[in-house]
Amino acid sequence: MSALLEVRDIVTAYGKIEALKGVSLEVQQGSITCLLGPNGAGKTTLMMTTAGILKPKAGSIRFSGDEIAGAAPHAIVTKGVALVPENRLVFPNMTVVENLHAGAYRRNDQPEIAADVDRMLTRFPVLKQRAAQGAGTLSGGEQQMLSVARALMSRPKLLLMDEPSLGLAPLIVEEIFRIIAELRKDGTTIFLVEQNAHMALTVAHHFYLIEQGKVTFSGTPGSLAEDEVIKRAYLGSAKT
Amino acid sequence: MDDYTIGVLTNIGLFSFLALSAYLLLITGEMSFGQQAFFGIGAYCAGILTAMYGVSLPLAAIAAMALGALAALLVGLPTLRLKGLYFAMATLAAAEMIRILFELLHFQRTVEGELLGPDGTQGFRGIRWVFESGVEPLHYLALIYVVLAVVLGLFAWIERSRLGATLRSLGQDPELAASLGVDVNRLKLGVAAAAGALAALGGVLYAHHNTYIEPRNFDIMLGIHSLAYALIGGLGTTFGPLLGVVVDIGLVEGSRVFEGYRMIVFGGLVAVLLVFRPRGLLDERVVHWLRARFS
């Protein structure tokens, strides 16, 4: 299986502070790949860099062969990469349906878009009841569902998910991971950034550990004792 | 020096007080569209004292600065909580109110047979203290720059002191400054009062240079220009605003080459300049670089 996403020596900085110090990793086609690491390790920075919101200072990101490092976000979405951002970032004063339509902004196959909206509402029943409501009135879990659905509206080949379980009740977190597994069965490749290392390892085919802007481990679940992973995912290893 | 050079240098000196007043607020993160109002208060107050009551210029200047500081506090207190554009619009509204009050101000007195004093939109003629004391334009120019030098010395002392660092921290990150024990509100009011007094001082010198003032002299254009000079010159050092004034009034104006097209050239110059130096010519980075090389 060729790598759908290849990240090579990416360096992204905020002013003079380098958040990513040469990160390299790969996401295989059809896999669920996870990125685990303590707060401030650079997980969200890598997501934002891949989605084009942040411009890297150096390095390359290839998506199915095309270079996308530093490209404009709307161009990256068109190529088939969608990001479910941290904290969901729904459009609060727009209705659920309008949020979904916004997700399909790049597409121009109108009849298909309408069909996709219905498909999303049936796949995420909680959204169907709230279809005409302002997204700001939804609960955290519902907003997370909406944020995922909005990203799916652009029919991505690769779905980036930045801590979808953040701040949600365990019951809802299970629901989300059930959806993630379902999405993979539908053929969507998923690159998941997650704090909840335990849940992540149940679905991941491959995972990376990132600490202070550098990848410090790459392997499949079980290749590293889970408690070791959890320790380093939350506290970072002592030696660096 | 011929009259023209004295005129240009005087204007540069006078405008510098206003640009420094806007600069003082800018480095503490406040964008004010209203410093021209305190400039006007200084002009009117000192003019009334010297022309109508024979008070000496230095004394009138001190009174005018006090009034300018008080007015700045009156505007600053209710707008303490406002940030960014809200603060800018509040200061604009306050300044326009003060300008309109000048238009409504009719307060005259007969001095030696001549009716003197502000007469609303007719303006306020006869602020002749400079003439009656036999001060030549060149001497008055020297006076302006001596006073300016004192003010710059004060600024330099503040910049180096802890107060200077606190002011800049207030500008960069007010929450952080507050968490470090800085009484943000008291400091903000202090800065507002100081900036008001500084603008008033400029107003005093302007009134006595021009011998005539009217409400339209203190309109919004003056306020935005002083803000622009502070930013164009650079927020890194006290000399930034002065550079901004010199670039506009000195260079572009003095060169006469742009006869009549001055604003077209200056406007374009500023817009392009800000593209490459959004914090002005002498911004913090340039200043640090210069300090590293020379100190």
Add this chain to the structure above:
Amino acid sequence: MAKSALFLILALASLPAAAQRAQAELECRFTGTDFVYDCLIRLKRAGEPLPGASITVGADMPSMPMAHNIRPVKAKPGKNPGEYLARLDLEMRGEWAVKLRLAGPVKDQLILHYDFDEKGARPVIRSGRLPRK
């Protein structure tokens, strides 16, 4: 009779200083080249023409007073006494505050508000604001 004489002396003694103060009028004509005007200055004091004064003529706009640096010009004596000639090179038309700085017998500065247009200049009686909507 004495009372009225006394009254007269008092009036003279407190002759309004304004009478000593110089007054001036302008008559300007557009010279055809943009924004340049030839002006005749009539200087009077206590109603009498005031010859022999050295006048420097400058100008400023009411809005943004310190930003318009018009090159000051020394006025040349005109034909009759108390009349002076000066060529004013302004930046644009509209209302200008013309500044006459007097040296010599009388030391003073007079500010005259005139509206300059394509023909010449008219005194602005009420220097009010332009009609704001």
Add this chain to the structure above:
Amino acid sequence: MFVDLIQNTLDGLTSGAAYALLAVGFTLIFGVLRRVNLSYGPAIMFGCYAATWFHVHFQGGLLLLAVITIAGTVLAGAYVERLCFAPHRDGSAIAAMVASFALWMQLEELAILAMPKHLYAFPALYEGRPLALGPFSLRVEALLMLLVTVATCVALHRLLYRSRFGLAVRAVIEQPVAAQLAGIDLPGIFVRIFAVASLVGAIAGYLIVSSSEQVTPMLGMWSTLKGMLAMMLGGLGSLPGAVLGGLALGLIEAHSQWFFGPQVRDLTAYLLLFILLALRPSGLWTTTRSAS
């Protein structure tokens, strides 16, 4: 007394309509770009001067002059967007604002140099006598202003809530990062929203100069001040607030001018804004977003 009250209200609503359009234009730019465009008024003046220049030389009809005003304003607006707002998209808001102020000076001097006279006549929107509605008189051009303002607001509402572009604009206003992630091309939206705001401003400008039948260089500063004043009164960043703020400003000015005269009219408007900002920074129409 009662007749004056109604008459003033009518006059107030008319000028308020123009203020509302100006405030809407300002809010569109502020809502989307989070930046203040001080050249908004001067761009409108530039458009009006272009139309006046054309009329002085070639005698244009009302409709043609409207088209030229709109074209001139949109052109000047695009120039301002390219030079002042595009380069500072991720940079400092103050730099963008001061740059827009610099271009204000440029546009104003350009207009004055092209048309040096202090006041130019502008063909009237309507020549005939005002309508007499019982004791009240309503100038036909005032009625036209109200109608055109309503039509513009309806068209704008339809654009924002019925079109794909409108969806994108609202998304950008609410959450710029999420909008980009949804595939919305921010720079493209900025350019087009600038054109829409300029169009709305041009309509306001045309209505103002054709109903007052005069064009002066003061139009630039005047419309910038009135637009910002109305926007702030209504609540920063909210379009319905802008319309409300514009009408409120019109009414306040009309009534205070009647009782106290023009100077106090402006004083009242500024005093109200100052008090409002001090007590309720988000204006009449509370919006969740504060502009830092």
